[in-house]
Amino acid sequence: MIFGWDSIRREVLRRIGQREWPPGMLIPTEQDLATEFGVARATVNRALRELALAGVLERKRRAGTRVALLPVRKATLDIPVIRQEVEARGHAHSFRLLTHEAREAPVPVTSRLGLPEGALLLWIETLHLADGQPFAFETRWLNPAILPDPGPDFTQISVNEWLVAHVSYTLGDISFCAARASAREAKVLGVTLGEALFITERSTWAGPAPITLVRLAHGPGYRMQALV
Amino acid sequence: MIFGWDSIRREVLRRIGQREWPPGMLIPTEQDLATEFGVARATVNRALRELALAGVLERKRRAGTRVALLPVRKATLDIPVIRQEVEARGHAHSFRLLTHEAREAPVPVTSRLGLPEGALLLWIETLHLADGQPFAFETRWLNPAILPDPGPDFTQISVNEWLVAHVSYTLGDISFCAARASAREAKVLGVTLGEALFITERSTWAGPAPITLVRLAHGPGYRMQALV
DNA sequence: CGCGCGAATATGTGCAGACATATTAACCCC
DNA sequence: GGGGTTAATATGTCTGCACATATTCGCGCG
The missing domain is CATH 3.40.1410.10 (Chorismate lyase-like)
Structure with a gap:
């Protein structure tokens, strides 16, 4: 069930993982996804923004959002004292x-x-x-x-x-x-x-x-x- | 001048760097900062959220936001093909x-x-x-x-x-x-x-x-x- | 045909208000 | 005074709307 921006993030990740949205594909616009999931655009935006930050999606104004072809995997490492x-x-x-x-x-x-x-x-x-x-x-x-x-x-x-x-x-x-x-x-x-x-x-x-x-x-x- | 959530992020970072807000200090609430900077609370939230993600701030509901005592520095590294x-x-x-x-x-x-x-x-x-x-x-x-x-x-x-x-x-x-x-x-x-x-x-x-x-x-x- | 300029459009960010939730502080009762 | 319940509060998130901005598309002109 869709509940919160994180479930949208996971759902998008699932579609990418199952190849419903293969690498390079242009995915629906924020507005379309918002309508589909029944949430506000800001919520979809939050989910997609996180995924872009993680290197899974590539976003450009006007051009839309597409699944990264060569997802530059990003690792975050803590540098403790x-x-x-x-x-x-x-x-x-x-x-x-x-x-x-x-x-x-x-x-x-x-x-x-x-x-x-x-x-x-x-x-x-x-x-x-x-x-x-x-x-x-x-x-x-x-x-x-x-x-x-x-x-x-x-x-x-x-x-x-x-x-x-x-x-x-x-x-x-x-x-x-x-x-x-x-x-x-x-x-x-x-x-x-x-x-x-x-x-x-x-x-x-x-x-x-x-x-x-x-x-x-x-x-x-x-x-x-x-x-x- | 305050313009956009990123300038709020930088201003907070500056106050921490200049020790106006020393490590461990409880900083003003989102609402107070929003009032001070003349922006909406969501904008302050975005700035503080990024800083918490970077390990500079520690946030807890009801307890407020404080400057991290031992900021666990986080490095992100790209893992290219x-x-x-x-x-x-x-x-x-x-x-x-x-x-x-x-x-x-x-x-x-x-x-x-x-x-x-x-x-x-x-x-x-x-x-x-x-x-x-x-x-x-x-x-x-x-x-x-x-x-x-x-x-x-x-x-x-x-x-x-x-x-x-x-x-x-x-x-x-x-x-x-x-x-x-x-x-x-x-x-x-x-x-x-x-x-x-x-x-x-x-x-x-x-x-x-x-x-x-x-x-x-x-x-x-x-x-x-x-x-x- | 090529080029430049303006319109269209998807994302980026903003605002105001609302409710949810975790956590603390206050209170009451024993 | 101690312990458990309740209220207060700061953050987390959402909605709906609006405008900004970067690109791209397409049109018209030379």
Whole structure:
């Protein structure tokens, strides 16, 4: 029975799935569907808008709505704070601050963050542990301009959590890749040299001001999951 | 100036970013904001709904809307068809079908797909090339029940594209990890043994019926990107 | 035949009002 | 004071209408 925009969404999805509406087909207009289902056009609009957002439909003004030919599947993945991620797996989270010093950032870093060459940034290395076992090795360039004076005690609160609580970052990008463990990474994470690591790299910005550039190396066994 | 729900969204985001509304704070009701901005409540609702979806706000009926304390950042990543991915990088896509045979699927596969033990599935190995260079090594278990008779010629069209065009999968999951290249993977991809590979694993379903289980191994240099 | 311009049209968004629903706050009774 | 019931309230969604906007179609003109 049709009840609410979500049942319309599901019904449309069903028709697409059963090939009543094959890929590329122009589907009825919002008004027609509204009449068919006995609801207002706004309700149909809501359903179709969600499906377009999910990549199932393609919509254009005047041209109408059609079933996507090559539906670019979109996956949304949550990027939790490491503490939550560890605790969600039923482990106790702890961390060790390995390095915390001002350093002249190399050019790739300054250029990526839009800072002048040779800028002094904080270089911070943190090892995250799950039940005392190495979980992830975090290396970070942090823009000191955003810190209060005196700075927070990063041996007590992890940089990650301090940032989440004190800086509202609004934009950023994230990328993932695989890399072999360097000597240092192998030692810190307690894996063999050359082991395959899952790398997450993020840069975050508060408007135009760069905040931080993080690289997170996860040891073998780590798996990132998302629903499609 | 306030003009459209998106400017309300941005204004709310600005207030959060400037700490006018710090994390955890209860923000004004939709009605109050509607009055303040001089718009209808539905317009404010649209803006706040998007922000809640993005993880910036937390909303509860009767309890109101508050700024998320630990904003779970959500990244959406597009999962394109490999051909598109290769062509988007300015390369020519081609592929070679390496293996295509019926096999008794091992238990982990059948259990993951919800099939009886010892079920006969198609085992398909495909190497994807970008400008003739190995790009990704695809290994796949495919449920033959979904194929027409006679089956499509997978030397002409890649399994991936045939599925996209002929089967509307509705659900699935996707996960990513890093792994070292096995002897076969190293040989096929032309990398050294033990190289770090970026692995994508997907299972897809058409309603209750399992379709396929794919593992995609990308060589070094591959990077998956998403906007936050 | 080609080109440009205006009309037609499907979606995008807006408004005002209404009811549904989850959750909290207040209250009453013991 | 404690516990359970009731009322209040903010969000969730719907309706019906209206206008904005991007495209496309078709017509007329050179």
